[in-house]
Amino acid sequence: MSDEQPPIEEVLATLAPAPAPLSTGRSVRPGDRIFAVLSGGASLTLLLIIALIAAFLLYRSIPAVRADTTNFLTTSAWFPDSTPSTFGIAALAWGTLLSSLIALVLAVPVAVGTALFIAHFAPRRLAQPLAYLVDLLAAVPSVIYGLWGLFFLVPQMVGLQTWLADHLGWFPLFSVGSGSTFKQTMLNAGVVLAVMILPIISAVTREVFLQVPRDHVEAAQALGATRWEVIRLAVLPFGRPGIISASMLGLGRALGETVAIALVLSTNYVISWKILEPGGNTFAANIALQYGYAADLGTNALIASGLVLFVITLVVNIVARGVIARRREFAGAAG
Amino acid sequence: MAKSIDVSDLSIYYGKFCAVQGVSLTIEPRSVTAFIGPSGCGKSSVLRTLNRMHEVVPGAWSSGKVLLDGEDIYSPSVDPVNVRRAIGMVFQKPNPFPTMSIYDNVAAGLKLQGRRPRRELDEIVERSLRAANLWEEVKDRLERPGAGLSGGQQQRLCIARAIAVEPEVLLMDEPCSALDPISTLAIEDLIEQLKEHYTIVIVTHNMQQAARVSDRTGFFNLAGVGQPGRLIEIDNTQRIFSNPAEKATEDYISGRFG
Numbered sequence: 012m013s014d015e016q017p018p019i020e021e022v023l024a025t026l027a028p029a030p031a032p033l034s035t036g037r038s039v040r041p042g043d044r045i046f047a048v049l050s051g052g053a054s055l056t057l058l059l060i061i062a063l064i065a066a067f068l069l070y071r072s073i074p075a076v077r078a079d080t081t082n083f084l085t086t087s088a089w090f091p092d093s094t095p096s097t098f099g100i101a102a103l104a105w106g107t108l109l110s111s112l113i114a115l116v117l118a119v120p121v122a123v124g125t126a127l128f129i130a131h132f133a134p135r136r137l138a139q140p141l142a143y144l145v146d147l148l149a150a151v152p153s154v155i156y157g158l159w160g161l162f163f164l165v166p167q168m169v170g171l172q173t174w175l176a177d178h179l180g181w182f183p184l185f186s187v188g189s190g191s192t193f194k195q196t197m198l199n200a201g202v203v204l205a206v207m208i209l210p211i212i213s214a215v216t217r218e219v220f221l222q223v224p225r226d227h228v229e230a231a232q233a234l235g236a237t238r239w240e241v242i243r244l245a246v247l248p249f250g251r252p253g254i255i256s257a258s259m260l261g262l263g264r265a266l267g268e269t270v271a272i273a274l275v276l277s278t279n280y281v282i283s284w285k286i287l288e289p290g291g292n293t294f295a296a297n298i299a300l301q302y303g304y305a306a307d308l309g310t311n312a313l314i315a316s317g318l319v320l321f322v323i324t325l326v327v328n329i330v331a332r333g334v335i336a337r338r339r340e341f342a343g344a345a346g
Numbered sequence: 347m348a349k350s351i352d353v354s355d356l357s358i359y360y361g362k363f364c365a366v367q368g369v370s371l372t373i374e375p376r377s378v379t380a381f382i383g384p385s386g387c388g389k390s391s392v393l394r395t396l397n398r399m400h401e402v403v404p405g406a407w408s409s410g411k412v413l414l415d416g417e418d419i420y421s422p423s424v425d426p427v428n429v430r431r432a433i434g435m436v437f438q439k440p441n442p443f444p445t446m447s448i449y450d451n452v453a454a455g456l457k458l459q460g461r462r463p464r465r466e467l468d469e470i471v472e473r474s475l476r477a478a479n480l481w482e483e484v485k486d487r488l489e490r491p492g493a494g495l496s497g498g499q500q501q502r503l504c505i506a507r508a509i510a511v512e513p514e515v516l517l518m519d520e521p522c523s524a525l526d527p528i529s530t531l532a533i534e535d536l537i538e539q540l541k542e543h544y545t546i547v548i549v550t551h552n553m554q555q556a557a558r559v560s561d562r563t564g565f566f567n568l569a570g571v572g573q574p575g576r577l578i579e580i581d582n583t584q585r586i587f588s589n590p591a592e593k594a595t596e597d598y599i600s601g602r603f604g
Contacts, residue, residue: 135404226441230504232402234455234511235431244454248445 068318075311083315087280089297091312092305100316102280106197106291107320110272111265113201113286114208119258121205122212127242129213130220142217149210157271160203165275168202169193172287187287195277197286200293203271208261215260219253220246252335259331266324269295294320348375348545349415349432349514351396356410357574358391358400365391367574369410371564373515378537378546380556380583383566384598388575389549392566393517396547397433398426414514431459434508438520440500442492442507448475449488451503455511470510478506479536498529505536509544516540518548522555534559553599557587565595 076083078096086099125145129138172193179185227245236244247254273296277289298313305313351373358366366388373379381389394400395408398419412419419429434455442451452471456462462470471488475481480502484495492503501521508516518537522530537546537559550556556563564580579592590596 226437226439227443229399229402229437230441230443230507231454233397233399233430233435233437234458234507235427235429236458237427240458244443244458248443251445 065318065321068314068321071311072315072318075308075315078308079312087282089280089301089312092309096308096312098312100294100319102282103292103294103297103316104319104323105282106276107266107293107295107323109286109291110197110200110204110276110293111262113198114204114265115258115262117202117205118209118212118261119254122209122257122261123216123254125209125213126217126220127246130217131242131246132238142214145210145213145217147210149214151210153207153268154270154274156203156207157274160199160206160271160275164203164206165194165199168196168199172196172198176287183284185287186285188285191288193287195275195289197276197283197288197291200272200276200291201286203275204265204268207268207271208264211264212257212261215257216250216254219250219257223249255331255335259328262327263324266320266327267295268293269299272296273299348543350375350545351515351547352411352413352416353392353396354411354413356392356395356408356412358388358395358408359406360403361405364574366566367576369577371577371580373545373547373562375545376541376543377562378541378548378560379580380560380563381547381549381566382551382553382556382563382598383575383578384568385551386571386575387566387568389564389566390519391575392577393519393547393549394435396515396517397435398429399435401426431455431511432513433515433517434511434513436501436504436508436516436518436521439524440497440504442495442500442503444491444493446492447489448484448492448495448503451492452506452510455507459511471506474506474510475503477509477540478502479532479539480506496529498525498532501525501529501533502536505533505540509540513544515545515547518546520549520551523551530555553587557583563587565590565592565598567594567598 075091079086079091079098080095081088081097081099083099085101086097087102089098089102090096091098125141129141129145133141169192175185176187176191176193180187223246227249228241231241231244234244272293276291276293276296278292278296278300279290280292281290283290294316298317301309301313353372354370356366356369357364369392381393383389391400396412400406400408408420414429414432418424442448443454446454449471452474453467456467456470472481472485475484480499483499484490484503492500495503501524505516505521522533525533534555537548540546548556548559560583562580563583563586565578565586566575567578568575578594579586579590581591586595587599590599
């Protein structure tokens, strides 16, 4: 240590430049204002587009629903261009929800398991390529999945579905009338959808699992938790909102999926629990398959069904937000 | 309850880097041992080897022996999960499980050990919260989230969680460094009480704290950046702070460091 230290003011003066004046004549910097306008404008545009879509759907739907001689919501048949015009979305809504539900039930456990394995079990050298592979699967176009489903999966699934019908046929879901071919069935459609939404659910949940704070994990480890118990105590509770969001993202994709369903399902307008029998239909597949043949009213009727799909997707998302928000006070940092 | 720890020739590595070299020390049951020393000297690493928590960091490993009442906790036949059940730990930053209520936080470790009747759980939760001097403050809101408590309360909740499973030893890694002076005092009083039942090892940056709460103090230091940390000396706290054997210790505790 040296004995002759310069006064502290001199030392400070060499370190810091003269302070800038506090008043610049403006209270908001131009950069901040430009950014606020740009980002605000972008989000406004997004809202406007959604509103315009809703308005368009509504505008085109009203004439069709007016012309409908039966109840639009409870009718299964779809004859908009015949006289009298009879059509309704009951069978479409049923098929859409049932196939998406099958897909979710099959995909979520596998996706969460895959995500857990990649994020917390796999050795690092394996985790990286695996994660990359899952991301790659998410990018495969749906028509590829549809073709794969039609030419590979459907023939492969005959055996399994025969077995299900033989052994679990007493269960309403798996009962079949005589002579089911086990080909263009609701279960097959659900399985194809499951495969399609699996990568996106897995990719999103994996990212959430990777963000589990280290102190939560260490808190569990220090209590003597095994690997599985660490996941149960720290990882899954933290990841729960993420799993729900990811599932809803997948559900959204499943609800709106068109090509794969149009290829795999033999479409008709029935409402049935029997997922091993051919038949059923969805909003999106119906629109894709019918659009080419539809006359004026038929087109409007299809758009009306599109409006219902739009509303269903919206409701699904709102419900998901509600589920996530319900336990918010338990969800994160100190309140 | 309350066992002794014998460490001999312990070295700690992160990959090829040797962070701590050749530590040997003995910790008596029902005593408080404080580890002090500058940042990076390896005192936290040593603490974390005592319940095999350091090895959860990828690439971390150690050599040497750590005996818990004569049993080698690094023997190949020992499951680290069991070691951590016997040797509890409290961290620098309070880390209650954010998705759990106060009650469930305290019961978390117990539930890992198997199902118990609700009444028994209730009793242990109350006893642990009382032992952590938190019961009076939270008894009316046990179902509220643990993360909603103040920092000091959260840390006492973490202590309650750690002692609910009745560990042999309690390790504390700078338990007060994120707390205000009043909460710090509350934790220090608590350490004084817990000493009657548990063997406690505490890492602290606060030398007054070490002097106040501990019976024995170990001073760690490192020769320079990139050099491994070493245990310079360990002795009765009073002796360390009044008449240490090593000059480095005296320099450090009197603030004339380096």
